[in-house]
Amino acid sequence: xxxxxxxLNLEQDHKRWxxxxxxxxxxxxxxxxxxxxxxxxxxxxxxARELQxxxxxxxxxxxxxxxxxxxxGLAAIEGEALLTRFAITETANLDYQTxxxxxxVVRVIVxxxxxxxxxxxxxxSRGDDALRLFQVQQLLAWIDARNDVSDCIVCGDFNATLDxxxxxxxxxxxxxxxTLPTAFTPxxxxxxxxxxxxxxxxxxxxxxxxxxGAIRTVASGVCFNRxxxxxxxxxxxxxxxxxxxxxx
Numbered sequence: 001x002x003x004x005x006x007x008l009n010l011e012q013d014h015k016r017w018x019x020x021x022x023x024x025x026x027x028x029x030x031x032x033x034x035x036x037x038x039x040x041x042x043x044x045x046x047x048a049r050e051l052q053x054x055x056x057x058x059x060x061x062x063x064x065x066x067x068x069x070x071x072x073g074l075a076a077i078e079g080e081a082l083l084t085r086f087a088i089t090e091t092a093n094l095d096y097q098t099x100x101x102x103x104x105v106v107r108v109i110v111x112x113x114x115x116x117x118x119x120x121x122x123x124x125s126r127g128d129d130a131l132r133l134f135q136v137q138q139l140l141a142w143i144d145a146r147n148d149v150s151d152c153i154v155c156g157d158f159n160a161t162l163d164x165x166x167x168x169x170x171x172x173x174x175x176x177x178x179t180l181p182t183a184f185t186p187x188x189x190x191x192x193x194x195x196x197x198x199x200x201x202x203x204x205x206x207x208x209x210x211x212x213g214a215i216r217t218v219a220s221g222v223c224f225n226r227x228x229x230x231x232x233x234x235x236x237x238x239x240x241x242x243x244x245x246x247x248x
Contacts, residue, residue, distance in 0.1 A: 001111040001247060003086075006033040007155035007209055008224055008241035009121070012078050013042035015189045016234060021047070023236040025054055027224050031243055032059065035108070036083040037155030037209075039121040043069055048081035061085055068093045068104035068119075075100075080119045080156070082106045089114065094142050096135050099123055103139055107149065113248065115215070116146060118154040122166065125159040125183070125206060126198070132159060132166035140173060151213035151248070157239060161204050174210035177220035177244035182207040185225070185240060188233035195238035202240070209244045220244035 008024070011017075028036065028051070041048045052065045066088065069079035079102070086108035094103040103120035120139060123131040136158075143152060154174060160167040162179060170176075183206045184196040202225070211217065225240035227233065 002218055002245050003034040003110055003247075004031065004243065004245050005035040005037070005117075005153060005155065005209055006031060006223060006241055006243045007037040007207060009039040009157045009207065009237055009239040010041055010047060011187070011195070011238045012040045013045040013047065015187050015195060015238065017042070017045065017047070019234055020236055021050075023228060023234070024224065025051065025058070027236060028055060029058055031223065033243065034085050035117055035153075036063070037117070037119040038081040038083070039119070039157045041067060041079045041081045043075075043077055043079055048083065052083055055083070064088050066091050066104065066106045068102050070100045070102055071095055072100045080104050080121060082117060082119050084108055084117070086110055092146075094138065096138055098131060098135060101135065103142070105146070111248065113151060114149050115151045115153060116149050118143070118152065120154070120156045122156070122158050122160065127159075129160060129164045129166050132164070133169060136166045136169050140169070151215050152211070153215065154210040155208070157207050159206050161206060170208075170210060174212045175217070177209040177211065177217045178222070178242060179205045180222045181205055182222055182240040182242060185235040185238055186233065187235040187238045192233070207239055207242050209242050211246065214248050215246050216248065218245040218247055
């Protein structure tokens with residue numbers, strides 16, 4: 001059995017969210033993923049719940065939603081989320097106790113097999129990788145503590161390329177589905193300001209779908225990497241996403 005996973009950083013409700021949302025929905029309708037991992041979900045806009053409702057209406061498929069807000073002052077602003085057509089048997093979350101960031105895990109049943117799907121978002125790309133390395137160490141220790149399932153998928157914005165210690169540590173335990181560039185798109189706000197003006201455009205992979213266990217990558221690539229046909233400054237998000245087809 002093959003199944004499809006997609007991951008995308010939504011950039012909260014910033015930079016013309018209401019105009020960007022149809023581009024994201026169009027991509028999801030085209031790909032029809034079984035699992036959708038989302039970073040920077042807007043709690044104010046309830047963006048993950050809105051996507052869940054729209055997918056149900058347009059695809060006729062019900063997606064279960066598990067959402068974990070960030071902590072402290074960010075709890076009312078943003079979070080991580082997972083939408084899946086698979087049955088869910090367990091959920092849990094991890095507070096990194098650094099920069100209010102979190103990870104979540106959802107145990108789903110795929111072809112009668114339990115699979116743990118993790119969603120996380122690590123420290124910002126301009127920040128010191130030492131903090132991301134600390135977060136990866138915590139994440140891997142948490143995964144090790146949940147050692148009753150060997151088939152695992154980790155999705156999200158790691159804000160690090162594979163030559164950095166944090167992503168390199170992940171790569172000692174997990175296999176990335178692909179390493180094509182995912183950041184940063186030239187998404188512009190309403191005033192014309194471009195996202196992440198201090199970085200080149202689409203020159204690095206910092207968003208990943210990592211796998212471990214008996215999961216084999218059949219195909220993978222970058223998605224949400226085209227602007228609106230009528231507006232070259234309007235992109236689905238400030239990152240491109242990643243899609244992958246897997247089988248056991």
